[in-house]
Each structure stands twice: as C-alpha cells, then as structure tokens.
Amino acid sequence: MAGGNAIRGSRVGAGPMGEAERGETAPRVFVTFYCANGHQTRPSFAREEGVVVPEEWDCPRCGFPAGTDQDNPPAPPRVEPYKTHLAYVKERRSDTDGAAILEESLQALRDRGLIT
CATH class of the missing domain: 2.20.28 (Rubrerythrin, domain 2)
Incomplete structure (x- = not known):
C-alpha cells in the first residue's frame, strides 16, 4: 500500500477540468x-x-x-545592417562639418597648452 497520502503527485488545481468545473x-x-x-x-x-x-x-x-489577405500578405520587415557609431555620425555630419569640429577641438587643446 502507498504512503497513505491521497493527493501524492498532485498539485493545487489538478483534476478533471471539464466544462462542468470550468464553466x-x-x-x-x-x-x-x-x-x-x-x-x-x-x-x-x-x-x-x-x-x-x-x-x-x-x-x-x-x-x-x-x-488576412492570402494574395497580398504584408511585406517582411527590412533588416538594417549593423552600423557603427562612426557611421551614424557620418550620416549626420558632412566632411566640412567634421573638419570644423576637429579644428575647434584642436584649438581648445592648444589654448589649454596640452598640444602645440
């Protein structure tokens, strides 16, 4: 005879789940x-x-x-390739903008005496 525990191997809520119990x-x-x-x-x-x-x-x-339209399903999403930080910066700035920002930063370093 088993250990005497009638609900052994069961969990709370287990049992027959027909519509009579569920509604x-x-x-x-x-x-x-x-x-x-x-x-x-x-x-x-x-x-x-x-x-x-x-x-x-x-x-x-x-x-x-x-x-829902079998003949015209939605197009798959376009997968964008991975972009580096530099690629995003190049999208926002032109070469002339980049040169101006670089010169500005170099001038600030020269003014502080960090570079010659």
Missing part, C-alpha cells in the same frame, strides 16, 4: 493570417462586442508579419 467557453471566432513565406496561422478571438481583431499577426513559424 462555459466563450464564443470564439477563428481568423486565418498569411505571411510572405506562405505560412498560415489561425488564432482565435473572443466573439464579444468591443473585441477588435488585429490587421496583422506575427507568424509563429518565421516571425514575419501576417495579414
């Missing part, structure tokens, strides 16, 4: 979303007043955005 399920609507890779997913949403079905859904297989 009635809410009415649902299934919406099919299609991504650019041809995957489709069918999440369900509550069919209640005020519930808005999103226009786009992330594909669980590839992560691309998915839409």
Whole structure:
C-alpha cells in the first residue's frame, strides 16, 4: 500500500477540468493570417462586442508579419545592417562639418597648452 497520502503527485488545481468545473467557453471566432513565406496561422478571438481583431499577426513559424489577405500578405520587415557609431555620425555630419569640429577641438587643446 502507498504512503497513505491521497493527493501524492498532485498539485493545487489538478483534476478533471471539464466544462462542468470550468464553466462555459466563450464564443470564439477563428481568423486565418498569411505571411510572405506562405505560412498560415489561425488564432482565435473572443466573439464579444468591443473585441477588435488585429490587421496583422506575427507568424509563429518565421516571425514575419501576417495579414488576412492570402494574395497580398504584408511585406517582411527590412533588416538594417549593423552600423557603427562612426557611421551614424557620418550620416549626420558632412566632411566640412567634421573638419570644423576637429579644428575647434584642436584649438581648445592648444589654448589649454596640452598640444602645440
């Protein structure tokens, strides 16, 4: 005979979870979303007043955005390559701006006697 503990190996809330214990399920609507890779997913949403079905859904297989129009799925996001700090600075400043800032900084160092 086992140790005498009737709920051994159980956890709080475990047991048969039929509709009798859980209650009635809410009415649902299934919406099919299609991504650019041809995957489709069918999440369900509550069919209640005020519930808005999103226009786009992330594909669980590839992560691309998915839409409800099978013939025109949303375009995949454009992946920007990694940029260094210098690349961002070069986007904001021209070569003449850079030369002026460099000369300004060098003059400040000369004034303080740190460089000749």
